[in-house]
Amino acid sequence: MEYVIEMLNIRKEFNGFVANDNITLQLKKGEIHALLGENGAGKSTLMNVLFGLYQPEAGEIRVKGKPVKISDPNIANDLGIGMVHQHFMLVDTFTVTENIILGREITTAGSIDIKKAEKQVREISERYGLSVDPQAKISDISVGMQQRVEILKTLYRGAEILIFDEPTAVLTPQEIKELIQIMKTLIKEGKSIILITHKLKEIMEVSDRCTVIRKGKGIGTVTVSETNPNELASLMVGREVVFKTEKKEATPKEDVLEITDLTVKDTRGVSAVNGLNLSVKAGEIVGIAGIDGNGQSEFIEAITGLRKAESGSVKLNGKELINQTPRKITESGVGHIPQDRHKHGLVLNFPIGENMVLQTYNKRPFSKNGILNFKEIYKKAKSLISEYDVRTPSEYTLARALSGGNQQKAIIGREVDRNPDLLIAAQPTRGLDVGAIEFIHKRLIEQRDNGKAVLLVSFELDEIMNVSDRIAVIYEGKIVAIVNPKETTEQELGLLMAGSNRKEAGEHSNV
């Protein structure tokens, strides 16, 4: 079978740092080829080489057997290579069609022929089963739809080879299913796909072959039907990875967190949390399972003081904390790993060391009489960095320069180190590779074993099932069921998350 893209022995250096070392990736026509690697392994660098953003120091790129030199993205476009970026490149106030034709406008006598463009967009959309409304405004459509617009954009430009960069990171489980269907349709229509991901499950489900890179080096290419997730994971990380996180039975004690009738409004003023009741005991991990948009964010923001609650009660160790300031809540013994690490978790323009004392800068020994003691701050940072395996050139490096996984480890180090009675972890492993996920899960369980309460919010059912001792299902701002992870199935959870009641769900899962 012929290869549509061949990247042979690619090498790319940045000021002496080798980001890609002798990597070979060959894409067959009509296949979905996964590119697997840890955060910072060099996946993006390799794809940027293919997309013409970087020039390789060594190696050769061939398109349909012919050696090519891709010196800028326009050439990549002309060669039929299209990229669906992880962070969408769309103009919010434009319609779908306007976004798609941007830069390739069809004009009649100098004015844009939007009717014709819309017709073309609709045709492509129908052909690939994307069902996108060409007249919809970007700001009005869901994230999943926006991603389809990105796909349409590359197809409109005549892409034969589509690169998907972490496409499922932002999607709900339902949208992921639909995306997989779309990818299969694309293949049927003769396209070829490179899928960048570190989600092993997706690789197993959709891809034909998988190229693994580790620390910039090409490890090899495997045929997916002949491998299993464990093998892929150990190829990627370079050691055995434990999927089923090892943990002892929980020994729950007294209630640490008690929430009664909590009501919270979202930014638009609509009730997002409607009379939520939940308790978390010392020595247990409670996982909140639910589809994105069922009030999880507002719930977490309200109990951590970031958002005003309308009514209800949030008690920590019997003390009322509702609508207290974040500082008061933090100091009462709550640690919070926020959902959005860039927005809330870190000051990206601060050195990683200063981020480590973001809540404790005003305490001794980090300051005295209002004067900061940088020696103590950086001493603390240094010890946290080594204890939590944060890979950074130094504690003076800006947080911005760290990879997502290392930023997250830094936040977890900071939050766990304060030894809070209640640790709230919102999507703690989002966008991280299996090695980092394993590390974070271990830390959460460690906190539990030390007799602390842990509240975990995640959209990843695997994570919820693996780590939690009790699962609380959230639906339309209420906890609709509490289940034992050992006695439930993904199907049952899925149905509960979609709003079926307990009995129905149980019947379905038994079928």
Place this chain on the structure above:
Amino acid sequence: MSKRFKSLLTPIIAVLLGIIVGTIIMVVSGYNPVTAFTALWNGSFGDIYYIGEVVRQFTPYILAGLAVAFAFRVGLFNIGVEGQFLVGWLAAVWVGVAFDLPRIIHLPLAVLAAMVAGALWAFIPGLLKARFRVHEVIVTIMMNYVALHVSNYIIKNIITDNKDKTDLVKESATLRSDWLQSITDYSRLHWGIVIAIIGCFVMWFLLERTTRGFELRSVGFNQHAAHYAGMNVNKNIILSMVIAGGFAGLAGAMEGLGTFGYATVKGGFTGVGFDGIAVALLGGNTSLGVFFSAILFGALKVGALNMPLEAGVPNELVDIIIALIVFFVASSYIIRVFLDRISKKEVK
């Protein structure tokens, strides 16, 4: 090329580009650029008198620059320095003429009054921003006009009896010094420069070394993270405006207690507050940067006065050169891209 070196090189290149384009303009309009720039140099550093005048000129520039830079570091754009400067000037002079006190009390009291007046003037936009998210740019611009006309009214109707100018501040409240004047060939150099240098130090220390500064910088970079970490974002927004206004008020005291020794009814803005924006921009919003860029602006402003005399160049041209420098600084992005290109080639 290191980042530090680049951020140092950018303003220098901006200044050079301003001078080059200024040269072209002078050649085109028929003036000799060599004589003109020699006159500019002589008029700013050619004589001890001029040096004294340059120092006198850049003293308020430093403080006005700090007023912009400090707010900027907390993520606010303080366009209201001019107004805060005017109320500071008025307050200093008012205290200076109204009381009879020993110098050790009177002078600090007058300086303090200027600082408090500027701070109060900036407190209003800070409060509106924190409470109601009213954009500080709009409020501070409008507060400039209010400051101008209110201080004119007070000078005319309250401090004096329908005069355009107040009396000189009392001897016990003046920053002027016979000694400083005598060593600089009777320039208007005064002790304010000491206050300006202390101001630079205070800004650096406050922002970089204190827990309060840690909060202010956090709010400046990422309000959400600051809120998450338990800092009071609104309080820090107000505080940053108040401190910035304090610096601007001090700049007013430099004029009221030092350079002039009185306050006058003004037909329009002095421009010091607006020049402060350029000073802060050129100085990269750091206290040391503000110090040096204030020197440059002061020298250009004073040296310009010599250009018509010695080289026959209209001093409007100097205003154009200053404008060009600011233009190139504002478009420093272009210079930075250019520097990045060069350093990339070096690596290859």
